[in-house]
């Protein structure tokens with residue numbers, strides 16, 4: 103018997119059935135977000151019947167009731183049956199994370215998963231067979247962002263998704279190491295500036311600049327700028343163009359997009375621009391060395407195959423690539439959340 107399976111799992115494969123059913127679990131949450139269920143509960147001062155929810159959302163009562171029941175089964179909503187009538191209400195989790203207006207809303211992430219990632223994953227087996235598909239997976243690195251940003255709408259969705267992650271992981275990754283010795287910090291491929299804002303919040307004395315393409319920065323200025331922003335935006339191309347000098351380069355979710363030879367070239371280029379005593383902070387989800395997880399990161403790695411041709415790595419791979427590029431004293435910190443931090447010094 104496999105040592106990690108109990109006899110009851112072998113007699114009846116609960117976990118296996120749960121995994122097989124996973125796509126339906128995702129769709130329940132995607133659909134509830136799409137319908138506006140969580141925002142309705144956030145706004146409602148009192149519990150609501152399925153009939154009232156259906157009326158507000160312009161949906162069928164029967165379908166709404168079944169959806170609300172599953173969400174209550176997930177403990178994402180509360181339900182109370184009073185004199186035979188079910189009344190539903192939001193929870194801290196649905197209000198905070200799932201409503202569009204929630205303080206830590208993951209709504210944009212959910213929209214991106216539902217509208218972009220979910221259809222792509224229908225081609226997972228083809229991506230593993232190394233067959234190109236209609237979504238241009240396994241594309242060469244230079245075409246990567248042309249494909250990710252195939253329309254303005256798609257680019258905004260992607261940027262919204264990127265933003266959502268740092269709402270929940272940002273503080274942990276920027277405090278994994280003490281970054282206060284670094285005065286000038288450039289976030290390479292910093293997108294809408296979500297992680298840069300976490301850096302300025304934690305290290306207000308630092309000058310923080312986001313470097314990204316002109317199209318992304320234009321969208322960042324139009325859609326993601328905050329009134330109290332102190333971050334600077336600089337248009338640039340870290341592959342084809344110059345990398346400005348700085349004390350610290352932060353690379354959040356950049357390395358995992360590229361194949362290893364491209365990564366080493368980029369790290370060498372950064373090493374050339376980095377001030378002596380400065381450093382590089384790579385922010386990625388780290389695999390375990392023993393290949394036993396974390397499952398979320400293993401799934402991210404498959405996602406990179408489907409979407410970009412890149413992959414996630416264990417710490418030893420990052421240490422090797424950073425050392426090849428000339429960085430020393432490489433330290434790795436796992437945050438316990440999805441994203442971790444690796445610091446190297448010039």
Ligand SMILES: C[S@@+](CC[C@H](N)C(=O)[O-])C[C@H]1O[C@@H](n2cnc3c(N)ncnc32)[C@H](O)[C@@H]1O
Nearest residue numbers: 264291292293314315318338339340341354355
């Ligand atoms: C996977 S996204 C990560 C975004 C952001 N760092 C985050 O984690 O939220 C990669 C980012 O790098 C930018 N990028 C890719 N290649 C680039 C290049 N050659 N020069 C500048 N930015 C680039 C993309 O526009 C995109 O914003």
